[in-house]
Amino acid sequence: MRISVIGCGYLGAVHASAMAELGHQVIGIDVDERKIAALAAGRPPFYEPGLPEILASATASGRLRFSTDIADAADADVHFLAVGTPQVPGSGAADLSYVDAAFESLLPHLGEGALVVGKSTVPVGTAARLASRLRADAPHASLAWNPEFLREGFAVKDTLEPDRLVYGVAADHAASMLDQIYRAAIEAGTPRIVTDYATAELVKVAANSFLATKISFINAMSEIADATGADVTALADAIGHDARIGRRFLNAGVGFGGGCLPKDIRAFTARADELGLGDSLGFLKEVDAINLRQRQRVVDLAIEALGGSAFRKKIAVLGVTFKPESDDVRDSPALDVAVQLKGLGAEVVATDPEGLENARLRHPQLDYTSSTHDALRDAELVVLVTEWREYRALDPEEAGRLVAGRRIIDGRNVLDPVAWRAAGWVYRGLGRP
Ligand code: UDX
Numbered sequence: 001m002r003i004s005v006i007g008c009g010y011l012g013a014v015h016a017s018a019m020a021e022l023g024h025q026v027i028g029i030d031v032d033e034r035k036i037a038a039l040a041a042g043r044p045p046f047y048e049p050g051l052p053e054i055l056a057s058a059t060a061s062g063r064l065r066f067s068t069d070i071a072d073a074a075d076a077d078v079h080f081l082a083v084g085t086p087q088v089p090g091s092g093a094a095d096l097s098y099v100d101a102a103f104e105s106l107l108p109h110l111g112e113g114a115l116v117v118g119k120s121t122v123p124v125g126t127a128a129r130l131a132s133r134l135r136a137d138a139p140h141a142s143l144a145w146n147p148e149f150l151r152e153g154f155a156v157k158d159t160l161e162p163d164r165l166v167y168g169v170a171a172d173h174a175a176s177m178l179d180q181i182y183r184a185a186i187e188a189g190t191p192r193i194v195t196d197y198a199t200a201e202l203v204k205v206a207a208n209s210f211l212a213t214k215i216s217f218i219n220a221m222s223e224i225a226d227a228t229g230a231d232v233t234a235l236a237d238a239i240g241h242d243a244r245i246g247r248r249f250l251n252a253g254v255g256f257g258g259g260c261l262p263k264d265i266r267a268f269t270a271r272a273d274e275l276g277l278g279d280s281l282g283f284l285k286e287v288d289a290i291n292l293r294q295r296q297r298v299v300d301l302a303i304e305a306l307g308g309s310a311f312r313k314k315i316a317v318l319g320v321t322f323k324p325e326s327d328d329v330r331d332s333p334a335l336d337v338a339v340q341l342k343g344l345g346a347e348v349v350a351t352d353p354e355g356l357e358n359a360r361l362r363h364p365q366l367d368y369t370s371s372t373h374d375a376l377r378d379a380e381l382v383v384l385v386t387e388w389r390e391y392r393a394l395d396p397e398e399a400g401r402l403v404a405g406r407r408i409i410d411g412r413n414v415l416d417p418v419a420w421r422a423a424g425w426v427y428r429g430l431g432r433p
Helices: 008-023 033-040 050-062 095-109 125-136 155-160 173-183 183-187 198-228 232-240 261-274 279-307 331-343 356-362 371-376 396-402 415-420
Strands: 001-005 023-028 064-067 078-081 117-119 140-146 166-170 192-195 314-318 348-351 367-369 382-383 407-410 426-428
Touching: 001 008, 001 140, 001 367, 008 023, 008 050, 008 125, 008 155, 008 166, 008 371, 033 050, 033 064, 050 155, 078 396, 095 125, 117 125, 117 173, 125 140, 125 155, 140 173, 140 198, 166 173, 166 198, 173 183, 183 426, 192 198, 198 232, 198 279, 232 261, 232 348, 261 279, 279 331, 279 382, 279 407, 279 426, 314 371, 331 348, 331 382, 348 356, 348 371, 356 367, 371 396, 396 415, 415 426
Parallel strands: 001 023, 001 078, 023 064, 078 117, 117 140, 166 192, 314 348, 314 382, 348 367, 382 407, 407 426
Antiparallel strands: 140 166
């Protein structure tokens, strides 16, 4: 099929490349000239394992092109809207200006029978509003909502082999067109849920709210564990064996961040308030509050480990991204902890395998190094806040020879407390005795 993807950020760049990988003829559109130039040259403007390979092969084959001119999308049968819906500053609500601008700019270029497919995460009701706009100004085109569940770090695999496909449609032919696009996944047995617009929009925010709730639940348990001498990791293992609960997303630590979970639960809460249903989603405010409290707990543990003050003490912060296998520092708990410690007068040196460039842009006041050794050297305290493989594999003896004080806060509960304590370290995790 001939496909356009409007918006070439994390979601759109991966989606465009994956659709070309499936054999479709794809054009990626974005207003950002630098981003388009990089993508057209086969270089993703962000770190995502597996993306450089499929982007390079798709651009070389001629199946994938990029442009800043929306008119170049006119030939496509299907147009995916993959622009961002960031948080409105000072409010929890989603900013729909990019969705609306992309949609409006596309309207004059919609051919006979074209299908517009929303992928962006939007407040429930958005698709119905855009559909009525189509009925008024482009009645020859139709709309579907097809939320995306990809995880950063696994985005290519999640797009090519999704857990499920969700279509919010108002007519059968829209579902048939999406079936043609996703034929490979459907033939591989991927479950497909065909529903209405509102349900499709809600599936996305409900899934992310559930995941966020699961993380905050276990983080709340970690607070109880700390107060009672219990071990939250053993607790998670034990409750996780119940198939109804499941072990995944029960890792206590510094909490969730990134471009989706934090903003999605806030936008969902704001939308519920608009619908007069604020009480129904009141618990998501608590989920957010527990999550933010975890960052404070890590900072408090750091100060405690340093005997009450971080002033002029060198602290090595391991990790700045919101999770491993990503260079994304949006709403990163790791970076937030580093900034707070710096604000308390510490000499913070942060390191990360992929995130330093983005971190520098946001927080130029911090010191960064790409070398874990340099970060550790002469540090009074080590704070592990993103569980990159190389930090999990640190040897306590070797690290101990570099630092000035053997103190470590394991903000992701990924190190073995017994091994670190045996090497003479003061070890503190979250909810671990
Ligand atoms: C998430 C959803 O998983 C994905 O389906 C959706 O499409 C977009 O949002 P992503 O933001 O890439 O994906 O990250 P994810 O792997 O879900 O992790 C989110 C955050 O939760 C990270 O900061 C991670 O460190 C944290 N997390 C995850 C925990 O603190 N504990 C856990 O047990 C799991």
